[in-house]
Amino acid sequence: MSDTTTASGTQAVDRAALLVSTVVEADTPLAFAEIAEECGLPKSTTSRLLTALERTELLERDPSGAYVAGPLFWRYASRFDPFTELSQLALPTLEAVGEATGETVTLGMPRGDDVVHVAQVDSRFHLGTRDWTQVQVPSHASALGKVLFAYAALPLPDGPLEQLTEQTRVQVAALRADLDGCRRRGYATTVDELELGLSAVAAPVRDHHGDVVAALGISGPTARLQSHLAAHGRLLKNQAEQLTELLVHRRKAGVA
Known part of the structure; x- marks a missing residue:
C-alpha cells in the first residue's frame, strides 16, 4: 500500500x-447542512461519510431527518445501564397499552429500596396523570411498587408505613395480604392509596432467569379506572x- 493511499485512508x-x-x-x-458547515467539509464528502x-x-x-447518535451508542450504553x-x-x-386504554402507562424498575419510573406514555384524556418519571412515589402505595x-x-x-390517604396500607400485615392477591392474579392494584381519586394497576416483567426486574403499569382517575x-x-x-x-429472546440472541 502506498503512502498516498494510507494518508487518504487516514484522512x-x-x-x-x-x-x-x-x-x-x-x-x-x-x-445535513449544519454538519457540513460546522465540520468544514464539502457536501459531497459529508454525504458519503454520513451514509x-x-x-x-x-x-x-x-423523524425530522436530522442526525443523532446511532443505535450502536445506545446498545453500548445499555450494557452498563439496564x-x-x-x-x-x-x-x-407502553405505546400499545396506551393505544388500547387511553391511560397513562409507565414502566418502573427497582433501585435500592425505591421504584424508579424509567419510561412513560401519556394519557390521551384531558384528565390524565402527571409525569411520573419526575416523581418519587412511596412504593407501598404504588401498583408498580406492590408488584416489585x-x-x-x-x-x-x-x-409502620406512611399513611398518605385513608386507603393506604399502613400495616405490613395488610400489605402482605395485598401482595398475596397480586401473586394470585398476576397483577397489583391501588385505589386511592397514593392520592384520593387516583387508581393504578401493574404487572410483572421478568428477565431470562425468571426474576422480576420491572413492572408495567397504568394509572388514572379512580372514577374512570376503578371499574376497569x-x-x-x-x-x-x-x-x-x-x-x-x-x-x-434478546438475551439468547446475545443482544442484551
Missing part, C-alpha cells in the same frame, strides 16, 4: 470521526409477558 477516518463527535456532542439534532456512518449504526436520522436498555425496549409495549414487593424485587419494609382494573390488569399481564419473551 477519511479522521473526517468520519469528526462527523460522529460533532453530532454526538451537539445539544440538538443536526441537519457510511448510518450503515454502521454510528449515526441515524430522527434502565436505558429496558426503557427503550419496552417503549412499543410481591416478587422480591424490592425489600419488603418491616415497620381487572380488564386492564389482564391486558397488562399479557403485555408484560410478551415483553418478558422479548427480553429472553
Whole structure:
C-alpha cells in the first residue's frame, strides 16, 4: 500500500470521526447542512461519510431527518445501564397499552429500596396523570411498587408505613395480604392509596432467569379506572409477558 493511499485512508477516518463527535456532542439534532458547515467539509464528502456512518449504526436520522447518535451508542450504553436498555425496549409495549386504554402507562424498575419510573406514555384524556418519571412515589402505595414487593424485587419494609390517604396500607400485615392477591392474579392494584381519586394497576416483567426486574403499569382517575382494573390488569399481564419473551429472546440472541 502506498503512502498516498494510507494518508487518504487516514484522512477519511479522521473526517468520519469528526462527523460522529460533532453530532454526538451537539445539544440538538443536526441537519445535513449544519454538519457540513460546522465540520468544514464539502457536501459531497459529508454525504458519503454520513451514509457510511448510518450503515454502521454510528449515526441515524430522527423523524425530522436530522442526525443523532446511532443505535450502536445506545446498545453500548445499555450494557452498563439496564434502565436505558429496558426503557427503550419496552417503549412499543407502553405505546400499545396506551393505544388500547387511553391511560397513562409507565414502566418502573427497582433501585435500592425505591421504584424508579424509567419510561412513560401519556394519557390521551384531558384528565390524565402527571409525569411520573419526575416523581418519587412511596412504593407501598404504588401498583408498580406492590408488584416489585410481591416478587422480591424490592425489600419488603418491616415497620409502620406512611399513611398518605385513608386507603393506604399502613400495616405490613395488610400489605402482605395485598401482595398475596397480586401473586394470585398476576397483577397489583391501588385505589386511592397514593392520592384520593387516583387508581393504578401493574404487572410483572421478568428477565431470562425468571426474576422480576420491572413492572408495567397504568394509572388514572379512580372514577374512570376503578371499574376497569381487572380488564386492564389482564391486558397488562399479557403485555408484560410478551415483553418478558422479548427480553429472553434478546438475551439468547446475545443482544442484551
